[in-house]
Amino acid sequence: MNYLTYHDLEKEDKHGFTAGDKSLTEESLVVREMVVPGMFDYPDMYVRHIYLTFRTQQYLIISMTDYELDEAKKLEICTGAGKFLKERSERN
Template sequence: MNYLTYHDLEKENKHGFTAGEESLTEESLVVREMVIPGMLGYPDMHIRHIHLTFREQQYLIISMTDYELDETKRLEICAGAVKFLKERSEIN
């Protein structure tokens, strides 16, 4: 399975998608879904997994945000991932 990482972290000024360099395998370590408590002025970090199929390929989107995702935001992330993947395939 392929994977993408989505960041929306205000304090770190990290926003957007990055593609994984390799595919996930059974031996791959993936951060599980959780809320990591904030420290030293940083807010809580919410890690969530979203599954997406794009051009018959399965993708795991690992989102890292400083807020909990609602259904609307999950759909926005999926739409952004499709746009990201389309742009990436046009370059290659």
């Protein structure tokens, strides 16, 4: 399975998508869904998994945000991932 990472972290000023270098396999290590407690003036980080099918390919989106995702934000991330993947495929 292919994967993308989505960041929306205010303090780190890290926003947007990054494509994975390789496909995930059964032996790949993936951060599990969790809330990582904030430390040293950093807020909690929410790690969530979202699944997306784009042009018959399955993708795991690993989101890392400093807020909990609601359904509207999950949809927004999926829409953004589709645009990201489309632009990426047009460049190649």
